Amino acid sequence: MKAPALSAFALVPVAFLVACTGSTDAPVYGADPRLPEPQRGLLPSMKIAKPALWGDRLPQVPQGYRITAIATDLQIPRQTLVLPNGDILIAEGRGGGAPALTPKDVIAGIIKARGTSPVKGGNRLTLLRDADGDGVYESRTIFAKDLNAPYGLALVGNRLYVANQDALVRFDYQPGQFTAGGPPVKVADLPSAINHHWTKALTASADGKFLYVGIGSNSNITERGMPAEADRARVWQIDAETGAHRPYATGLRNPTALAIQPGSGQLWVAVNERDEIGPNLVPDYVTSVQENGFYGWPFSYWGQNADTRVRPQDPAKVAAAIRPDYALGSHVATLGIAFSTPAMGPPFADGLFVGEHGSWNRDPPSGYRVVFVPFQDGRPAGDPVDVVTGFFGDDGKTRGRPVGVTVDPRGALLVADDLSNTLWRVTLASQTAQNAGGTLDAADAAPSATGAASAATRR
């Protein structure tokens, strides 16, 4: 399964592909993954890689590309947004805090905390500015503070939308602003009871009339009861003017990232799937979202594979479940997606970047990288390709965990890292050199598929 993939990308300057050793490491990805039978021993597998500092190390990028840390000492950066003038907004925060209901919750909470940053979430937006276009973001301000675990960001015209863990709020935004003019206005309340999966992903429709918000389930697989899942595991469509909402698609267990495909205006979502039925079940995925579609959770996974843990079962819902478009591998924990532009260079001209936070319940661990899913004619075509790796080092230590990925239309990929509290920026090595040489035009002249304004609304 892996060998053809390697030859297919022989021309792509990608230095690192995931090693494929052992049965647990067999990749389950692509449009038609072969799913194993569910399995679960008495003990769920948990492997928390010990965090370590980057020191002199850097994440690895393909040959011809370059990675730099453009902001450090952030307070749990999650998602980023590139504004029309090139400024970068970073949402920082930590939400959740669902109470422990069972002895298992108590024990698992202690173990999982070992794999995350001890830093307190900022509950703020940080703004970075690179005024001279040399790739160094020399200005840094707090754009807004006292938010409640902000995650999703979207700009529509002069309105900046922020998805807190409990509400969608809006700031007025003028280009060039360093700080928000005042406190935000609430657009709509979001489901926030328990908030087991608290992140609220956000994107705006191509015409800016609607906002899409991803709302994660309140459990792995209904272990907090069915009533806790009311209004969960779905994408809401919210009217930007009135704040009225309706479910746009359901059965999406934890929709952690949303993006509008350039050109078609199609909504895409990254979903984290269920745990505890094996190291290769269930693959996390990206899929185009069908309006009013039902994608299975909790009753089934990857189409019509019924999950016997759910009580009561619902065969009618299982039969109605839509199969997602593209599997990314199990437990990789996709938390960010961004459509690329030709400015990212030929290997990554057409496709989707995906940030994989990394597993906590798989041995060997999976994820801990940014991959690129190549597209052809608007659909995924081919296996995922590594873009940024080295977050999980060969020494078994974790130095970073990618969350949001954002494409700067001038030709840069931003990767938020919520373990080392860093914002990474990946550019073509040649482009960076050009910029460093003082040619400011290089950035502006870089081809942009979508234009800065519409691109900025994408995430």
Next chain:
Amino acid sequence: MWSVRARRTQADGRWARPLLMNGMNATTTTTFDSSGATRGPIHPLRALLLAGSVPLFLGVLLSDMAYANSDQIQWKNFASWLNAGALVLSGLALLWSLIALIGADRKSGRSALASVLLLAAWVFGFINSLVHAKDAGATLPEGLALAVLVFALVAAASWLGLDAERREVRR
């Protein structure tokens, strides 16, 4: 009587290790006369641990039945916590029984059987705690079956253990 002897031998530094590592050692059995422990009336804490495990494991069984019948997850949460509490009590009772058994100069078949049953109850109870840690309906039906087994084992162990004590006192 018992506590005075134990404290004295502990001060000698000959209590814990020789007793556990080599229970048949002549020196140990003379300095720590544990048969005295079983001749007196049962210690109230030991009675509490033994008897208290029974309704807790019964609670696991009843809660699991309620979950299986209603699909209301809260019954499973109750079962998980009751099982955790039962493991603490029965675990301490088991420790006590094993120490008393090892230290006894005259082994009673009844208390030995009680200890074996209690050990089995604890082991299966622990397995059941792992089964109950599976999410939602993944606990069923194994969790309920184990709850029945564990309740039967702990009830028998507790009955036999307390009965053995009563016979020791009467003798």
